[in-house]
Amino acid sequence: MRRTRIERVPEMYGGGARDDRSLSVAGEARLNERRNRSKSALPPTPPAPGATQQASDAELARRLRDTDGTALSELYQRFGRLCYSLAHRICADGRLAEDVVHDVFVTLWRDPWQYDPARDSVITWLLTMTQHKAVDEVRRTSTARSEAIVAPGAAQGWPQEPGAGADQSATTRVAAGQVRAALDRLPGEQRQALVGAYFGGHTQREIAAFTGVPLATVKSRMSTAVRQLQSILTDQLGPDALVAEARAVRR
Amino acid sequence: MTDQHPARGCAHSELAVGWALHALEPAEEILVATHLPDCAECTDAAAEAQEVGALLGLSIPAARPGPEMERRVLAVVGTAQVVPGMESAPTTVPGPPVVSVTPAPAVTARIPRTPANAPQWRAPRRRPRREPICVPDLVKLLLVALLVLACAAVMVFYVVP
Numbered sequence: 001m002r003r004t005r006i007e008r009v010p011e012m013y014g015g016g017a018r019d020d021r022s023l024s025v026a027g028e029a030r031l032n033e034r035r036n037r038s039k040s041a042l043p044p045t046p047p048a049p050g051a052t053q054q055a056s057d058a059e060l061a062r063r064l065r066d067t068d069g070t071a072l073s074e075l076y077q078r079f080g081r082l083c084y085s086l087a088h089r090i091c092a093d094g095r096l097a098e099d100v101v102h103d104v105f106v107t108l109w110r111d112p113w114q115y116d117p118a119r120d121s122v123i124t125w126l127l128t129m130t131q132h133k134a135v136d137e138v139r140r141t142s143t144a145r146s147e148a149i150v151a152p153g154a155a156q157g158w159p160q161e162p163g164a165g166a167d168q169s170a171t172t173r174v175a176a177g178q179v180r181a182a183l184d185r186l187p188g189e190q191r192q193a194l195v196g197a198y199f200g201g202h203t204q205r206e207i208a209a210f211t212g213v214p215l216a217t218v219k220s221r222m223s224t225a226v227r228q229l230q231s232i233l234t235d236q237l238g239p240d241a242l243v244a245e246a247r248a249v250r251r
Numbered sequence: 252m253t254d255q256h257p258a259r260g261c262a263h264s265e266l267a268v269g270w271a272l273h274a275l276e277p278a279e280e281i282l283v284a285t286h287l288p289d290c291a292e293c294t295d296a297a298a299e300a301q302e303v304g305a306l307l308g309l310s311i312p313a314a315r316p317g318p319e320m321e322r323r324v325l326a327v328v329g330t331a332q333v334v335p336g337m338e339s340a341p342t343t344v345p346g347p348p349v350v351s352v353t354p355a356p357a358v359t360a361r362i363p364r365t366p367a368n369a370p371q372w373r374a375p376r377r378r379p380r381r382e383p384i385c386v387p388d389l390v391k392l393l394l395v396a397l398l399v400l401a402c403a404a405v406m407v408f409y410v411v412p
Contacts, residue, residue, distance in 0.1 A: 067332055069325075069328035069329065072324075072325065072327070072328055073325055073328070076321060076324050076325060080316070080320070080321065080324065081313060081314075081315070081316065082308070082309065082313075084314060084315075084316040084320065085311055085312070085313045085314045086308040086311065088314040089311045089314070094314075094316070094317065097314070097316070098316055098317060098319075098320050098323070101316070101320065101324065102320075102323055102324050105324045105327065106324070106327045109327045109328065109330070109332065110327070110330070110331065110332055110333055111332065111333040112332065113333070119298070120298070120301070123305060123309075124301055124302055124305045127304070127305040127308040127309070128271070128301045128304060128305060130308070131272075131273060131304060131308060132273045135273050136273075175306065175309065175310065176309060176310040176311075177310075179306050179307060179309065179310035180310055183307070183310075194272075194307075195307075197269070197272045197273070197274035198272055198274075198304055198307050198308075199307075201273075202274065203274050203275060203276055204269050204274045204275065204276075205276055207274075219265040219266070219268075219269060220265060222265070222268055222269060222272065222274065223264065223265040223268040223269075223296075226268050226272075226299060226300045226303045227299075229303045229306075229307075230299055230302070230303050233303070233306060241306060242302055242305055242306060242309075245306075245309055
């Protein structure tokens, strides 16, 4: 039962050859457009100190498909803790979070064709997969979900600034503050819908029931929230924020 | 703040955002999954939502996994991969729990695909096609014919009189 629930995600993410082809065409066009934009807007970013010779996403994908174990190791070194942090935030349980991250990397190793470098950056793929699997896990175990519904007017439920004991050395968080600030600029009900779904694992229908607004309104809020955030963050961080952030990430 | 962006054209684009954030009901997920390959606009909306989601995922404080995490993840290296062109096959087979006490060998070199570590999962192997005519087949055929004749003889012997 657990497997069938979780394995639904890989199918959505390129399990079928037909989906792959069609998606990759559109995705590639979009990516090319973005690349061109970024070339004109941003100078090439030098690799972060300590992250020497990071392989490109396409190179990593090729090595994974070539059963090169060092590629998986490199990906885990770079992004394993990021994925774990996200899974931990969603599941609120270290053991479940480890299971989720394990599942993500095992999925990538067993079927590296699921990741298409022409469509996504590897960090987007890993974090999306982590979020989906973590949400599946949370829905399966029904733990700690209601806490993630936030009050519309405040940033409750949003992860607070780490306290003294929190570990900040794991990654360089260039954009984290800006993402939080951008989220704070959203109207409360939009932030509530977005955070409730992404971190809380709630479906739109659940959020509608919880907040007492029509389902269509929740869908609209979530969609608008994404566009607003995307617009704000593109202005602030440039179109390739994720790529830059991925470069800055180190173990 | 209000929505300053023009509404999207495709009626499913809001669903695509929900799909990317894994916030739909199962029936809606199926609808979007079948719609996306035919709609560049919704594909873009989903990709955009995934990137925004990933940025949200990046912005949380770091947590530290247990010391066994890395070994557990990298233990999968050397196990089977899905053979390309077999997308209909189970993409992830539940692996056995990692219980080995000895630490996994560090992944330092590329692991070549050898018969020893070749993918364990393979497409169901078809039985080799038999030769059209061969001697054992003829013998079997004769035996069957004899059996049928014998049955017929018995039937004739007992039934006709």
